[in-house]
Amino acid sequence: MPFAQPLEIQNPDFTKEVMAQIDQVIKQYAGIPGSLIPVLTACQEIVGYLPIELQDYLSRGLNIPGSTIYGVVTFYSFFTMVPRGRHTIKICMGTACYVRGSGEILNRIQAGIDLKVGDTTKDRRYSLEAVRCLGACGLAPVVVVDDKTHGGVTPDKILDILSRYE
Amino acid sequence: MSKLNAEDLKRIRENAKKAISLREGEAREYSKSTYRSELLLCSSTACRASGSLEVKDTLEKELARQGLQQEIRIVETGCNGFCAQGPVMVVQPEGIFYQKLTAKDIPDLVEEHFLKGCPVERLFYKEPVSAEAIPRMHDIPFFANQHLIVLRNRGVINPESIDEYIAREGYTGLCKALLEMTPGEIIEQVKISGLRGRGGAGFPTGLKWEFAAKAAGDIRYVLCNADEGDPGAFMDRSVLEADPHAVLEGMIIAAKAVGAQKGYIYCRAEYPLALLRLDIAINKAREYGLLGEDILGSGFGFDLEVYQGAGAFVCGEETALMQSIEGKRGMPRPRPPFPANQGLWKKPTVLNNVETYANVAQIIQNGGEWYASIGTETSKGTKVFALTGAVRNIGLVEVPMGTTLRTIIFDIGGGIPKKRSFKAVQLGGPSGGCVPEAFIDTPVDYESIAKVGAIMGSGGMIVMDDKTCMVDMARFFMEFIQDESCGKCTPCREGTRRMLQILEKITHGHGEPGDIRMLEELSAFVKDSALCGLGQTGPNPVLSTLQYFRDEYEAHIYEKRCPAKRCPALIDFVVDPEKCSRCGICFKNCPVNAIEWKKKEPAWIDKAKCIQCLSCITNCPVDAIH
Numbered sequence: 016m017p018f019a020q021p022l023e024i025q026n027p028d029f030t031k032e033v034m035a036q037i038d039q040v041i042k043q044y045a046g047i048p049g050s051l052i053p054v055l056t057a058c059q060e061i062v063g064y065l066p067i068e069l070q071d072y073l074s075r076g077l078n079i080p081g082s083t084i085y086g087v088v089t090f091y092s093f094f095t096m097v098p099r100g101r102h103t104i105k106i107c108m109g110t111a112c113y114v115r116g117s118g119e120i121l122n123r124i125q126a127g128i129d130l131k132v133g134d135t136t137k138d139r140r141y142s143l144e145a146v147r148c149l150g151a152c153g154l155a156p157v158v159v160v161d162d163k164t165h166g167g168v169t170p171d172k173i174l175d176i177l178s179r180y181e
Numbered sequence: 182m183s184k185l186n187a188e189d190l191k192r193i194r195e196n197a198k199k200a201i202s203l204r205e206g207e208a209r210e211y212s213k214s215t216y217r218s219e220l221l222l223c224s225s226t227a228c229r230a231s232g233s234l235e236v237k238d239t240l241e242k243e244l245a246r247q248g249l250q251q252e253i254r255i256v257e258t259g260c261n262g263f264c265a266q267g268p269v270m271v272v273q274p275e276g277i278f279y280q281k282l283t284a285k286d287i288p289d290l291v292e293e294h295f296l297k298g299c300p301v302e303r304l305f306y307k308e309p310v311s312a313e314a315i316p317r318m319h320d321i322p323f324f325a326n327q328h329l330i331v332l333r334n335r336g337v338i339n340p341e342s343i344d345e346y347i348a349r350e351g352y353t354g355l356c357k358a359l360l361e362m363t364p365g366e367i368i369e370q371v372k373i374s375g376l377r378g379r380g381g382a383g384f385p386t387g388l389k390w391e392f393a394a395k396a397a398g399d400i401r402y403v404l405c406n407a408d409e410g411d412p413g414a415f416m417d418r419s420v421l422e423a424d425p426h427a428v429l430e431g432m433i434i435a436a437k438a439v440g441a442q443k444g445y446i447y448c449r450a451e452y453p454l455a456l457l458r459l460d461i462a463i464n465k466a467r468e469y470g471l472l473g474e475d476i477l478g479s480g481f482g483f484d485l486e487v488y489q490g491a492g493a494f495v496c497g498e499e500t501a502l503m504q505s506i507e508g509k510r511g512m513p514r515p516r517p518p519f520p521a522n523q524g525l526w527k528k529p530t531v532l533n534n535v536e537t538y539a540n541v542a543q544i545i546q547n548g549g550e551w552y553a554s555i556g557t558e559t560s561k562g563t564k565v566f567a568l569t570g571a572v573r574n575i576g577l578v579e580v581p582m583g584t585t586l587r588t589i590i591f592d593i594g595g596g597i598p599k600k601r602s603f604k605a606v607q608l609g610g611p612s613g614g615c616v617p618e619a620f621i622d623t624p625v626d627y628e629s630i631a632k633v634g635a636i637m638g639s640g641g642m643i644v645m646d647d648k649t650c651m652v653d654m655a656r657f658f659m660e661f662i663q664d665e666s667c668g669k670c671t672p673c674r675e676g677t678r679r680m681l682q683i684l685e686k687i688t689h690g691h692g693e694p695g696d697i698r699m700l701e702e703l704s705a706f707v708k709d710s711a712l713c714g715l716g717q718t719g720p721n722p723v724l725s726t727l728q729y730f731r732d733e734y735e736a737h738i739y740e741k742r743c744p745a746k747r748c749p750a751l752i753d754f755v756v757d758p759e760k761c762s763r764c765g766i767c768f769k770n771c772p773v774n775a776i777e778w779k780k781k782e783p784a785w786i787d788k789a790k791c792i793q794c795l796s797c798i799t800n801c802p803v804d805a806i807h
């Protein structure tokens with residue numbers, strides 16, 4: 016039975032400090048109706064992803080069926096079940112960016128650092144996501160790396176921009 | 182601070198008015214402001230990305246170095262609207278508009294403008310055709326042709342200061358609604374105003390409120406839809422970042438009208454700055470007693486929470502949004518029962534869009550008749566559009582209903598750049614359609630736009646030039662719909678997948694006779710049978726491109742040719758030596774060195790190396806590559 020073992024043993028990402036933070040989140044929200052999504056958002060912020068063993072742990076802590084949690088995690092694109100790279104590249108594929116050439120930028124990234132949408136490089140340096148409109152259409156095409164928004168990106172500039180993120 | 186009553190609010194307003202009087206264009210001699218000048222620096226998402234925070238730091242240092250910090254004040258405002266020119270700054274009271282500022286420009290600017298009194302011309306806006314510099318903001322055509330109601334505080338107030346909002350007559354409408362009006366009177370005024378929902382469907386707001394007010398039950402909810410899923414639209418983000426209190430005020434008035442005690446703002450996670458400013462605004466409003474129990478001593482109580490979305494377009498649909506707030510998978514459910522009767526937690530619920538709420542306080546303050554005097558017969562007031570794509574002046578535009586597309590794109594938007602020509606404008610995003618050149622004089626109101634095969638939608642307006650392939654655009658929107666289909670109903674889940682496959686086949690050069698007919702049949706079927714608006718409107722981009730650009734589909738299918746040269750599978754990547762101007766631009770732009778070129782000789786593409794990235798075609802000045 017997977018849940019017989021404590022999380023720390025199942026997965027080295029769950030250190031004591033991480034567990035303490037997760038328990039804090041559970042305590043804050045347990046019993047409040049409609050709190051599953053905020054809990055998952057908070058946990059993903061702490062751990063970086065939502066592996067199945069964590070969902071299982073939350074299921075017991077919040078008294079919500081594991082199937083419900085899994086259903087919610089897989090429904091929303093914001094949640095991920097696999098760890099991300101050190102830097103997350105979000106390339107905007109919204110209409111404004113697309114008509115200004117974000118498709119070509121994406122091709123260039125895929126060719127340049129051999130990274131597909133939804134994947135992480137082997138060295139866990141980058142993860143690549145295609146997102147729909149970041150609300151910065153005025154600067155299209157837009158690429159966000161971690162929290163920094165890069166506007167007016169061109170296919171020629173993109174690899175250079177990415178190389179700045181170690 | 183203890184809770185305010187109407188008198189306290191007036192006092193705050195009077196004091197705050199003095200502080201911001203320079204910004205309202207009051208002459209320096211009469212102004213009670215303690216400053217000589219105010220620098221209104223845009224610090225919303227777009228301008229931040231272009232470096233407005235660095236500009237601010239340098240400005241602060243430079244003003245201090247010149248000993249001007251007591252005389253000149255920097256105010257960080259929300260989105261000014263002219264996003265592509267960012268970072269932008271307006272100097273008041275003169276109204277001088279500076280654009281594309283960098284930290285390097287600042288020492289010079291401070292010395293020339295604020296010490297010597299000579300504004301710096303090289304940082305002015307330049308008229309794109311004549312290159313004439315236009316110093317004052319209100320003379321720039323982009324601003325001059327707009328009519329601001331929803332965006333009236335943009336670029337004027339600091340969105341994190343409730344006092345500045347109050348100074349601009351903020352919370353006046355609320356005072357009136359809570360202290361002088363009955364719920365029935367509020368609903369009556371909103372009905373008279375003719376306000377219709379700005380989230381897409383255009384349902385009359387007053388009527389929606391009336392249904393909810395009449396629904397049985399004592400617990401009711403007021404929700405705000407800030408999910409803004411339409412890719413290519415950023416009106417709601419901008420309102421939330423520039424003027425969050427306007428939305429709160431509208432929601433509190435709605436709550437009083439329908440008798441709700443609790444509200445939620447459902448905001449997408451992709452908008453961190455909007456979320457932050459909402460949070461600040463709500464806390465301030467609570468501190469002032471404008472949220473909570475017994476607001477302004479009226480006996481009426483209401484409170485609000487922000488709910489952060491987790492990335493699903495379909496959650497913008499009203500029933501899905503409510504499921505999501507309940508913590509479930511955000512899947513739509515059939516209506517009826519309508520949310521006005523059974524919404525969040527099965528209680529009567531009103532859901533409106535951000536922009537809809539941002540109109541409400543002014544309608545109450547100035548009366549429904551005032552609002553109804555703006556716009557057309559069936560569409561009242563103004564509408565905010567996010568003008569993007571192949572247009573010179575990218576940004577946020579607010580115009581009275583009934584303004585023509587031509588005015589918006591050519592007068593305000595400045596037309597099409599790079600010597601290209603206008604092809605079509607896309608309205609309403611993945612649920613909408615495109616309007617070709619022949620209908621560019623169509624006025625924007627709900628009915629006229631629908632007549633030409635598009636929808637008003639939430640306000641995304643994407644201009645396309647002759648380099649846009651309409652089949653590829655249809656494929657792009659269908660991919661979006663397919664990706665975001667929640668999978669609950671079969672017509673949407675399977676039908677859109679099948680449509681996408683056909684469109685991909687066509688753009689990849691494998692189109693066959695019969696594909697067009699199949700697309701039309703599937704469109705009709707999905708529209709008729711899908712459960713929610715996502716599927717019911719999803720085929721629209723395909724239908725409208727088929728209506729106006731059928732020849733492009735036919736060229737792809739029968740001639741295996743992409744007229745706009747955007748579909749790599751249908752391009753040979755061969756340089757026409759006759760046409761080639763021998764300039765070498767393609768050679769310099771090719772990322773994989775697949776092009777051979779020597780001075781005075783035509784270029785040649787090595788297909789073994791070519792990765793079909795289109796950079797040569799995009800950059801060729803004489804269109805010599807086919």
Ligand SMILES: Cc1cc2nc3c(=O)[nH]c(=O)nc-3n(C[C@H](O)[C@H](O)[C@H](O)COP(=O)(O)O)c2cc1C
Nearest residue numbers: 378379380406409410497498499533534537714715
């Ligand atoms: C698939 C889908 C997505 C939608 N997304 C949004 C959205 O992002 N923002 C919005 O305000 N309305 C959206 N709507 C419309 C809402 O369902 C609803 O009609 C609207 O929020 C009501 O507010 P209004 O009457 O003020 O327009 C969407 C509808 C559908 C079918």
Ligand code: FES
Nearest residue numbers: 107109112149152
């Ligand atoms: S379409 Fe890319 S930011 Fe809006």
